[in-house]
Amino acid sequence: MVKLTVNGISHDVDVEPDTPLLWVLREQVGLTGTKYGCGVAQCGACTVHVDGVATRSCSMQVSDAAGKQITTVEGLAVNGAMTKVQQAWIANDVPQCGYCQSGMIMAVTALLKEKAKPTDAEIDAAITNICRCGTFQQVRAAIHAAANA
Amino acid sequence: MNFVPKMNRRSFVVGTAAVGSGLALGFDLPFGPKVVRAADGSPEVGVWVVIRPDETVVIRIARSEMGQGTLTGLAQMVAEELECDWSKVTTEYPTPGQSVARKRAWGDYSTGGSRGIRESHEYVRKGGATARMMLIQAAANEWKVPAAECSVINSTITHKGSGRTTTYGKVAEAAAKIEPPTDVKLKDPKDWKLIGKGVLRLDTADKVNGKQVYGADLKLPGMLNAAIKACPVFGGKLKSYDEAKVAGMKGVKKVVKVADNAVAVVADTWWHAKTALDALPIVWDEGPNGKIQQADIVAMLKEGLTAEQAFVGNKVGDAKAALAGAAKRIEATYAYPWQSHAPMEPLNATALYTADKCEVWCGTQNGEAALAATAEASGLPVGKCEVYKQLLGGGFGRRGRSDYVTQAVQIAKQMPGTPIKLLWSREEDMTQGTYHPTTMAKMTAGLDADGNLVALHARISGQSILSALFPARLQNGMDPATFQGFAPAGEAAIGYTVPNLLVDHAMRNPHVPPGFWRGVNINQNAIYLECFMDELAHETKQDPLAFRQKLMSKHPKHLAVLNAVADKIGWTTPPPKGVFRGIAQHMGYGSYVAAAAEISLDDKGALKIHRMVAATDPGHAVNPAQIERQVSGSFVYGLSALLYGEVTVKNGRIEQENFDTYNSMRISEMPKVESIVMGSGGFWGGVGEPTICVAAPAVLNAIFAATGKRYRTFPLSQHNIRTA
Numbered sequence: 001m002v003k004l005t006v007n008g009i010s011h012d013v014d015v016e017p018d019t020p021l022l023w024v025l026r027e028q029v030g031l032t033g034t035k036y037g038c039g040v041a042q043c044g045a046c047t048v049h050v051d052g053v054a055t056r057s058c059s060m061q062v063s064d065a066a067g068k069q070i071t072t073v074e075g076l077a078v079n080g081a082m083t084k085v086q087q088a089w090i091a092n093d094v095p096q097c098g099y100c101q102s103g104m105i106m107a108v109t110a111l112l113k114e115k116a117k118p119t120d121a122e123i124d125a126a127i128t129n130i131c132r133c134g135t136f137q138q139v140r141a142a143i144h145a146a147a148n149a
Numbered sequence: 150m151n152f153v154p155k156m157n158r159r160s161f162v163v164g165t166a167a168v169g170s171g172l173a174l175g176f177d178l179p180f181g182p183k184v185v186r187a188a189d190g191s192p193e194v195g196v197w198v199v200i201r202p203d204e205t206v207v208i209r210i211a212r213s214e215m216g217q218g219t220l221t222g223l224a225q226m227v228a229e230e231l232e233c234d235w236s237k238v239t240t241e242y243p244t245p246g247q248s249v250a251r252k253r254a255w256g257d258y259s260t261g262g263s264r265g266i267r268e269s270h271e272y273v274r275k276g277g278a279t280a281r282m283m284l285i286q287a288a289a290n291e292w293k294v295p296a297a298e299c300s301v302i303n304s305t306i307t308h309k310g311s312g313r314t315t316t317y318g319k320v321a322e323a324a325a326k327i328e329p330p331t332d333v334k335l336k337d338p339k340d341w342k343l344i345g346k347g348v349l350r351l352d353t354a355d356k357v358n359g360k361q362v363y364g365a366d367l368k369l370p371g372m373l374n375a376a377i378k379a380c381p382v383f384g385g386k387l388k389s390y391d392e393a394k395v396a397g398m399k400g401v402k403k404v405v406k407v408a409d410n411a412v413a414v415v416a417d418t419w420w421h422a423k424t425a426l427d428a429l430p431i432v433w434d435e436g437p438n439g440k441i442q443q444a445d446i447v448a449m450l451k452e453g454l455t456a457e458q459a460f461v462g463n464k465v466g467d468a469k470a471a472l473a474g475a476a477k478r479i480e481a482t483y484a485y486p487w488q489s490h491a492p493m494e495p496l497n498a499t500a501l502y503t504a505d506k507c508e509v510w511c512g513t514q515n516g517e518a519a520l521a522a523t524a525e526a527s528g529l530p531v532g533k534c535e536v537y538k539q540l541l542g543g544g545f546g547r548r549g550r551s552d553y554v555t556q557a558v559q560i561a562k563q564m565p566g567t568p569i570k571l572l573w574s575r576e577e578d579m580t581q582g583t584y585h586p587t588t589m590a591k592m593t594a595g596l597d598a599d600g601n602l603v604a605l606h607a608r609i610s611g612q613s614i615l616s617a618l619f620p621a622r623l624q625n626g627m628d629p630a631t632f633q634g635f636a637p638a639g640e641a642a643i644g645y646t647v648p649n650l651l652v653d654h655a656m657r658n659p660h661v662p663p664g665f666w667r668g669v670n671i672n673q674n675a676i677y678l679e680c681f682m683d684e685l686a687h688e689t690k691q692d693p694l695a696f697r698q699k700l701m702s703k704h705p706k707h708l709a710v711l712n713a714v715a716d717k718i719g720w721t722t723p724p725p726k727g728v729f730r731g732i733a734q735h736m737g738y739g740s741y742v743a744a745a746a747e748i749s750l751d752d753k754g755a756l757k758i759h760r761m762v763a764a765t766d767p768g769h770a771v772n773p774a775q776i777e778r779q780v781s782g783s784f785v786y787g788l789s790a791l792l793y794g795e796v797t798v799k800n801g802r803i804e805q806e807n808f809d810t811y812n813s814m815r816i817s818e819m820p821k822v823e824s825i826v827m828g829s830g831g832f833w834g835g836v837g838e839p840t841i842c843v844a845a846p847a848v849l850n851a852i853f854a855a856t857g858k859r860y861r862t863f864p865l866s867q868h869n870i871r872t873a
């Protein structure tokens with residue numbers, strides 16, 4: 001039994017302690033906004049916040065997340081009010097297929113918490129998610145838009 | 150992505166099967182005019198439009214949305230003629246089973262070859278116009294006035310004489326009872342208000358909050374999860390596996406053989422299924438292909454470069470004689486490796502089989518083919534099968550195949566009554582692909598004493614997609630798709646006039662299955678032709694732009710996009726210090742495309758692509774904002790292949806298993822892309838794929854300008870070129 005706090009709600013999950021956090025979120029907690037893309041910390045589709053830090057959940061054992069505050073893409077909006085990042089994503093028409101975008105949005109949200117107005121170089125250094133549809137041009141524009149909103 | 154030549158497009162012949170059990174439509178019976186209703190009871194006004202009492206306009210979309218924006222573009226075209234309130238528009242997919250039951254009322258479902266809009270523009274616009282006429286007629290009937298005296302704007306119908314108004318939502322019931330008109334006129338393009346406008350996509354909201362359900366996210370009551378491994382050597386078989394070793398593992402329900410080449414573990418969760426599958430001892434019968442190495446493939450293709458026999462795709466004059474008599478002869482050999490699609494969402498399908506019904510939920514680029522695969526794998530008639538299309542987490546051509554659907558049904562059939570979600574691991578995705586074909590090209594040019602191109606021979610050697618996937622579409626053995634961008638005319642025509650031209654193909658098919666990969670054969674053909682043109686210009690000390698322009702006077706549309714990128718990048722003014730430029734043009738999917746690149750490259754191989762200008766002439770540009778996104782997005786796909794993409798064979802199997810060895814570009818490597826959408830009108834070209842192909846040759850030509858080095862094998866990482 002592992003105790004997890006996800007988007008402010010605590011869950012007791014019956015899983016082997018070495019199960020990747022990603023699969024516990026998707027299969028036990030039932031939140032499928034966090035995506036599987038590679039399973040080996042390459043693509044970032046599975047990015048969540050663990051105590052506020054952007055983390056690739058496919059490569060973190062659930063036991064290491066116990067007792068920490070986990071935020072998934074479902075937990076960003078507060079009382080249905082979208083965050084600046086989500087609003088900028090919609091206004092800039094960022095997603096294509098959208099599959100990578102949960103992870104992208106979580107990575108960007110963490111970046112903007114650290115650096116309110118990141119430069120292009122800081123974006124390049126911090127955002128290493130793969131997007132096979134190639135939305136990077138819109139991602140960059142939307143990051144600046146969210147930073148200036 | 151599927152490039153399909155003009156003839157014989159159908160691969161799945163739809164029978165007139167009985168109304169499927171998955172049909173969400175009802176018919177008003179038994180008396181009076183027939184009204185067809187959507188699942189929520191709202192009436193259909195013609196087959197493409199459903200209008201709800203609250204004024205919501207539901208537009209039917211038969212093609213698949215996989216990120217390319219076709220759903221929004223198609224809806225714009227229906228709405229243009231419908232004259233409805235765009236803010237009230239939503240969309241739905243009629244199921245492939247409904248299509249069978251209603252004799253393909255929505256036309257072709259297959260979504261590839263950038264065909265979504267260019268091949269359905271007429272009938273979807275007619276669908277909108279038909280509904281508009283029925284709705285106006287209904288209002289006119291109610292008011293007892295001639296329909297010609299009524300007009301509509303934004304879903305509100307007005308009678309000119311009396312000033313009376315009503316709305317689509319109010320007259321939809323009556324309109325649904327009216328016989329659809331047969332004489333439907335479409336608007337003159339100059340009167341379009343919505344087509345040509347860069348409206349936002351209709352399907353964004355749920356993609357930013359985790360609510361969007363992809364096939365991989367699907368949940369059904371009582372559902373179990375399956376993980377699968379197929380024989381890593383193509384053509385090999387499953388020999389045996391030791392079920393006892395995993396039977397007791399947590400959550401494991403069953404281990405099943407899938408066809409003759411794969412094994413799957415079914416468990417309560419996918420993680421349990423995958424963990425057990427990784428622990429399962431499996432013995433493969435690799436067969437003779439298990440001995441094939443990459444060097445064998447290279448040798449096979451090299452042999453084709455000089456082989457006597459080849460299929461001729463384009464012939465003008467006598468290239469061989471002209472080459473023999475030319476003042477100067479230039480020769481170069483290029484090669485293009487296999488590429489993996491690696492859509493971000495790994496392949497998956499969920500199947501529920503019972504003795505008299507089989508249902509599948511999946512992302513697919515071809516709903517009709519998925520339905521046919523379901524019927525075949527279940528052994529049930531098509532009328533007892535149904536496919537519910539889910540949004541695709543990327544397709545790029547891979548989801549045009551239905552192999553994963555077949556597997557899901559084969560597993561579900563062994564567990565009747567239990568829904569089974571089959572999800573491939575990324576490793577399975579990369580090693581069980583249908584890969585961008587590998588080819589080589591020997592380019593030979595003859596020039597006269599003044600440096601004019603008098604003869605060109607392009608000998609392509611390598612893999613044919615159609616021979617593997619659709620042999621019926623070969624023309625006397627020749628695969629016409631191989632010549633995309635080299636063709637004498639049509640949707641992928643060469644843009645140069647060469648007095649003596651020969652383009653031929655020695656078909657060499659290795660055991661690795663090929664498939665349609667975004668852009669298909671224009672990816673390598675644009676490199677072969679456009680880098681070689683650049684070589685000729687430099688060898689004869691001519692400006693690469695001017696050299697091309699001389700050969701393009703009979704190809705004004707090709708020339709126009711080339712000139713547009715040259716202008717915008719500032720070709721005639723020197724670039725900033727340390728920055729170098731390259732240029733390229735091509736044609737594919739009925740659209741004319743060109744690109745210019747600005748790069749810098751230091752002596753340690755650190756490459757920076759600063760800026761790319763792209764031009765696309767698709768004839769009618771339905772949504773320029775989405776076309777821009779397709780262009781810059783496709784550059785990421787195409788440049789990832791150029792920089793990193795290479796799939797290789799060792800002992801008959803694919804070596805690259807995940808993104809650590811099959812890398813994909815990141816945002817730090819993304820050039821600024823300035824996109825010129827220059828629809829010249831009068832024709833309908835595709836936009837999802839064509840522009841991808843000019844990114845790589847423009848960058849390669851810029852690299853030559855920077856270094857004097859011509860790279861002819863890819864990816865660039867093998868030449869120690871890395872992004873800065």
Ligand code: FES
Nearest residue numbers: 037038039044058
């Ligand atoms: S799934 Fe975790 S980084 Fe790719």
Ligand code: FES
Nearest residue numbers: 097098100131133
């Ligand atoms: S939007 Fe499709 S992978 Fe990023």
